Amino acid sequence: MLKALGENIKKIRLEKGLTQVDLVGKIEARIDTTNISRIEKGRTNATIHTLYRISEALEVPLSDICKL
Amino acid sequence: MLKALGENIKKIRLEKGLTQVDLVGKIEARIDTTNISRIEKGRTNATIHTLYRISEALEVPLSDICKL
DNA sequence: TCCATACTTGCCATATTTGACAAGTCAAGA
DNA sequence: TCTTGACTTGTCAAATATGGCAAGTATGGA
Numbered sequence: 307m308l309k310a311l312g313e314n315i316k317k318i319r320l321e322k323g324l325t326q327v328d329l330v331g332k333i334e335a336r337i338d339t340t341n342i343s344r345i346e347k348g349r350t351n352a353t354i355h356t357l358y359r360i361s362e363a364l365e366v367p368l369s370d371i372c373k374l
Numbered sequence: 375m376l377k378a379l380g381e382n383i384k385k386i387r388l389e390k391g392l393t394q395v396d397l398v399g400k401i402e403a404r405i406d407t408t409n410i411s412r413i414e415k416g417r418t419n420a421t422i423h424t425l426y427r428i429s430e431a432l433e434v435p436l437s438d439i440c441k442l
Numbered sequence: 443t444c445c446a447t448a449c450t451t452g453c454c455a456t457a458t459t460t461g462a463c464a465a466g467t468c469a470a471g472a
Numbered sequence: 473t474c475t476t477g478a479c480t481t482g483t484c485a486a487a488t489a490t491g492g493c494a495a496g497t498a499t500g501g502a
Contacts, residue, residue: 307423308422311422325449327447327448336490336492337491338491339448340450340491341490341491342449344451346449347449349450351489352422352489352490353419353421353422353490354419354420354421354425355375357422358442369440369441372422372436374435374437395477395478395479404460404461404462405461406460406461406462407479407480408462408463408480409459410479411481412459412460412481414479415479415480418459419458419459421459424459424460
């Protein structure tokens, strides 16, 4: 399930033509590519706030990245 | 945003006619009404795994409780 | 081959979620 | 009023997410 979530994020990110660094750059509050990578690989159980910041940077609704 | 998420959960829970205790009872892995209450009140930044377990207990897609 | 870019992974310190329990609030009804 | 059920809030310990940095892997191009 975390893996599916991560793949969702990665898919959307690539569709937008963004690298992890680009994505991080679009997030106001500090976040690290380390964390993006961990989330995309399903290696961490992200908090909803982190996912929310990612959804903002990707310019998609939070619910889009929560579609499993 | 955490508050909106919590209100979402509460709304769905009440629509299903469940109390917090009922909801906890439907979740396989251990969870506490303390945590349900904190999430519903937006006092905690829940992890996606916790929200996923709640969505399972509510029998709705995770994306439904992530609609802000 | 060498280099650059993109990504992954390990480690650390700090902050915070979670589970657990106890105590408190609140509303409805006997 | 008293009781009961539902919910909220405080505190604690343990687990873990996060930010940060460094090192490693993989791929493609000069």
